[in-house]
Amino acid sequence: MTFNNSTLAGTLAIAATALATGTAQAQMSDDAVRIGYLADMSGTYRDLAGPGGLEALKMAVEDVGGEVNGAPIEVFSADDRNSADVGANTVRGWIDQRNVDLVAGMVASSVSIAVTKVLEEANGLAIISGSAASSITNEHCTPNHIHWVYDTYPLAHGTAKAVVEQGGDQWFMLTADYAFGHALEGDVTRVVEENGGEVVGGVRHPFPTSDFSSYILQAQGSGADIVGLANAGADTVNAIKTASQFGLTQTGQQLAGLLIFLNDVHAMGLEATQGLLLTTGWYWDMDERSREWAERYFERVGRMPTMVQAGVYSSTLHYLEAVAAAGTDEAEAVRAQMAETPVEDFFARNGRIREDGRMVHDMYLAEVKSPQASSGEWDLYEIKSTIPAEEAYRPLSESQCDLVNQ
Amino acid sequence: MTMILGVPLAVFMGQLMLGLINGAFYALLSLGLAVIFGLLKIINFAHGAQYMLGAFAALLGLQYLGLNYWLALLLVPLVVGGLGMLIERTILRRIAHLDHLYGLLLTYGLALIFEGALINLFGVSGASYPVPEALQGGLNLGFMFLPTYRGWVLVAALVVCLATWFIIERTRLGAYLRAGTENPALMQAFGVNVPQLITLTYGFGVALAAFAGVLAAPLYPVSPTMGSSLLIVVFAVVVIGGMGSILGAILTGLGMGLVEGLTKVYYPEAANTVIFLVMILVLMLRPAGLFGKEA
Numbered sequence: 001m002t003f004n005n006s007t008l009a010g011t012l013a014i015a016a017t018a019l020a021t022g023t024a025q026a027q028m029s030d031d032a033v034r035i036g037y038l039a040d041m042s043g044t045y046r047d048l049a050g051p052g053g054l055e056a057l058k059m060a061v062e063d064v065g066g067e068v069n070g071a072p073i074e075v076f077s078a079d080d081r082n083s084a085d086v087g088a089n090t091v092r093g094w095i096d097q098r099n100v101d102l103v104a105g106m107v108a109s110s111v112s113i114a115v116t117k118v119l120e121e122a123n124g125l126a127i128i129s130g131s132a133a134s135s136i137t138n139e140h141c142t143p144n145h146i147h148w149v150y151d152t153y154p155l156a157h158g159t160a161k162a163v164v165e166q167g168g169d170q171w172f173m174l175t176a177d178y179a180f181g182h183a184l185e186g187d188v189t190r191v192v193e194e195n196g197g198e199v200v201g202g203v204r205h206p207f208p209t210s211d212f213s214s215y216i217l218q219a220q221g222s223g224a225d226i227v228g229l230a231n232a233g234a235d236t237v238n239a240i241k242t243a244s245q246f247g248l249t250q251t252g253q254q255l256a257g258l259l260i261f262l263n264d265v266h267a268m269g270l271e272a273t274q275g276l277l278l279t280t281g282w283y284w285d286m287d288e289r290s291r292e293w294a295e296r297y298f299e300r301v302g303r304m305p306t307m308v309q310a311g312v313y314s315s316t317l318h319y320l321e322a323v324a325a326a327g328t329d330e331a332e333a334v335r336a337q338m339a340e341t342p343v344e345d346f347f348a349r350n351g352r353i354r355e356d357g358r359m360v361h362d363m364y365l366a367e368v369k370s371p372q373a374s375s376g377e378w379d380l381y382e383i384k385s386t387i388p389a390e391e392a393y394r395p396l397s398e399s400q401c402d403l404v405n406q
Numbered sequence: 407m408t409m410i411l412g413v414p415l416a417v418f419m420g421q422l423m424l425g426l427i428n429g430a431f432y433a434l435l436s437l438g439l440a441v442i443f444g445l446l447k448i449i450n451f452a453h454g455a456q457y458m459l460g461a462f463a464a465l466l467g468l469q470y471l472g473l474n475y476w477l478a479l480l481l482v483p484l485v486v487g488g489l490g491m492l493i494e495r496t497i498l499r500r501i502a503h504l505d506h507l508y509g510l511l512l513t514y515g516l517a518l519i520f521e522g523a524l525i526n527l528f529g530v531s532g533a534s535y536p537v538p539e540a541l542q543g544g545l546n547l548g549f550m551f552l553p554t555y556r557g558w559v560l561v562a563a564l565v566v567c568l569a570t571w572f573i574i575e576r577t578r579l580g581a582y583l584r585a586g587t588e589n590p591a592l593m594q595a596f597g598v599n600v601p602q603l604i605t606l607t608y609g610f611g612v613a614l615a616a617f618a619g620v621l622a623a624p625l626y627p628v629s630p631t632m633g634s635s636l637l638i639v640v641f642a643v644v645v646i647g648g649m650g651s652i653l654g655a656i657l658t659g660l661g662m663g664l665v666e667g668l669t670k671v672y673y674p675e676a677a678n679t680v681i682f683l684v685m686i687l688v689l690m691l692r693p694a695g696l697f698g699k700e701a
Binding site for chain 1: 414416417420421424425427428534537544550551553555556625626627632635667670671674675677678
C-alpha cells in the first residue's frame with residue numbers, strides 16, 4: 001500500500017484526539033492502576049526488601065479492596081539484580097508494554113537514580129523505599145519520584161550526633177573505599193567535629209573486603225572510643241563479625257553502624273551485635289500500631305518486616321489513597337495530592353512530602369539489645385530516642401535540587 | 407612505646423600474625439594448584455570453585471545432616487576430592503594430550519557451572535557457619551588478642567602443607583608420582599598404573615582445596631562467589647612462587663600473606679593490588695618465579 005500524506009495526518013489526528021479525551025476525562029489510564037515492584041529479589045539486598053516488600057505491597061492493595069474508584073489494581077514485579085541497566089530497561093518495558101502507573105520498591109541507589117531518569121522522560125511516578133543515597137532527592141531529584149524511608153543524611157547525623165553526646169567523642173572510621181563510603185565518612189566526620197568530637201584515625205578498605213581482621217586490629221590500637229562503620233551490606237556484616245571475634249567491644253570500644261538493617265542484626269545474632277547504635281526509620285516493636293501491622297506481616301511472610309518493607313506498605317497505601325482522592329492516576333496530579341496530605345500511619349510519624357520529593361518523618365536512634373535483654377528471636381532493638389522529622393533530614397536551605405530553587 | 411615506621415610495635419606484631427594466618431590460607435590453596443600443575447600439567451581454574459564447594463558442603467552437612475565441624479573437616483575433602491576424581495576420569499582425561507590452554511578453559515567452564523548452579527539454588531548472600539565450640543574465645547598473646555579459631559587455622563594449614571610436601575618430595579609414593587609424570591611410558595613398563603596415579607593426584611589437589619574451604623567456612627560468609635575472588639590472588643601466588651614448585655608455593659603463600667598484611671597497615675587502599683604488583687616485578691626480574699626451575 002502507498003502511504004500518502006493525508007492518511008498519515010488522519011491517523012495522527014485520531015491518535016491525538018484519543019490522547020486528548022484520555023486526559024480530559026481524568027480517569028485511570030486504561031481503566032486500571034498498575035504497580036510494578038522493582039527490587040533485588042535474589043542478591044545481597046534480597047532480605048531487606050525483596051519478596052517481603054512485594055508481599056507488603058500486596059497487603060496494601062488488599063487493604064483498599066483491590067480497586068480504586070472501581071478501577072482494579074494490578075501488581076507485577078521484577079528482579080533488578082542490583083544493576084542500573086537491568087532496572088532501567090525493565091521499567092522502559094513496563095512503560096511501553098504494561099502502562100505502569102507506579103514503580104515501587106527499589107534498593108540499590110544506582111538503580112533508583114537510573115530508573116527515575118527514565119520515569120522523568122516518560123512522566124511516570126516512582127516511590128523509592130530501599131535506597132540510601134541522599135542525592136536521590138538532592139542533585140538527582142525529579143518531579144517524578146518520592147523517597148520514602150530513610151537516607152544517608154539522617155543515618156550519619158542521627159547516629160554520630162547521639163554517640164558523641166553520649167560521650168563517644170574519639171572516632172575511628174572504617175570506610176568502604178568508594179563514593180558511597182567517602183560520602184558517609186565525610187558526613188560523619190563533619191557531625192562528629194561539629195559536636196565537639198574528633199576523628200583520630202581511619203582506614204579505607206577496598207570494596208568489597210572479606211577479611212577485616214587487620215583493620216579491626218588497627219582500630220583496637222587507635223585508642224578511639226568509637227569505631228564508625230561507613231560501609232554497607234556484606235562489608236558491614238564482615239566487619240562486625242570480625243570485631244566480635246577479636247573482642248573489640250570487650251575492650252571498651254563501641255561500634256557505630258551507619259547503615260544497618262533489622263535483617264543484618266537478625267543474621268549476625270545478638271552475641272555479635274549487642275550494644276551497636278544505629279539510626280532507623282521504623283522498628284516493628286516501637287508501639288501498638290507498628291506491632292499490629294508487623295504481626296499481620298509476620299503471619300504472611302514468617303519474618304518480621306524491615307523498615308523498608310514497612311515503608312513499601314505505607315507508601316503504597318498513601319499512593320492509592322491519593323489516586324482515589326484525585327480521581328486519576330496521572331503522575332503529576334497524584335504526586336500533588338500525595339504532597340498535600342500529611343503522612344501519619346503505623347510507619348511514619350509527622351510525615352510530609354517536601355517539594356524535593358523527600359518524605360520527612362521522625363527517625364529513631366536504636367541500640368541493639370544484649371542476648372540477656374532480648375525476649376525472642378525478633379526482639380532486637382531498644383529505641384533510645386526520637387529524632388524529630390524536621391531535624392532528621394537535610395534542610396531545604398542546603399538543597400541542590402532544582403525543584404526547590406524554582 | 408617502641409615504634410616501627412610510625413606504627414606501635416604491638417600493632418605491628420599483630421599485623422604480622424594476621425598476615426601469617428592469611429598466608430597459610432594462600433599456601434594451602436596454591437599448594438593444591440601447584441601439585442596439580444606440577445604433576446599433571448593442568449592449570450586448574452576450578453580450584454576456587456572446589457574451595458567454595460568444600461565450604462558449602464560443610465554448611466549443608468551441618469544444616470541438613472547435623473555433621474559437626476570435625477567430621478566435616480575429615481569427610482568433606484574426601485567427598486569433594488571424589489568429585490574431582492570423577493571429573494578427571496570422565497572429562498579432563500580426554501584433553502590430557504592437548505595444549506594447556508584447553509585444560510584451563512575446561513576447568514574455567516566447570517567453575518562457572520558450579521558457581522552458577524549454587525547461585526541459582528542459594529542466592530549470592532550466603533550464610534555464616536558457626537565457629538566450633540571447642541575453638542571459640544581467644545588467646546591474649548600480649549601484643550594482640552588472637553581468636554582461637556584463627557590460631558587453629560594457622561596450625562592446621564601449616565601441618566597439612568608440610569605433610570603434603572613431605573609425601574611428594576620424601577616418600578616412595580611421591581617418587582612414583584614424580585616419575586610417572588616425567589616419563590609415563592617407562593613407569594608403565596615397570597608395572598605402575600600411571601592413569602590411576604594421575605586420577606588420585608588430581609583428587610588429592612581438589613581435596614586440599616575443599617579442606618581449605620572447610621577451614622574458611624567459620625571465618626568468611628559461605629557464598630557461591632567466595633572462590634572466584636580468592637582464586638585470582640592464589641594464581642598470582644603460584645606465579646610468584648614458580649609454577650609447579652611445591653615448596654615454592656608454600657613459602658610464597660606465607661610471604662604474600664605477610665606482604666599483604668603490612669600493606670593493610672601502611673597503605674590499606676592498595677591491599678587488594680599489592681600481590682599483583684609483586685607478581686609483575688617477579689615476572690620482569692625472574693620469569694620462572696622465585697622458586698621455579700624451568701624457564
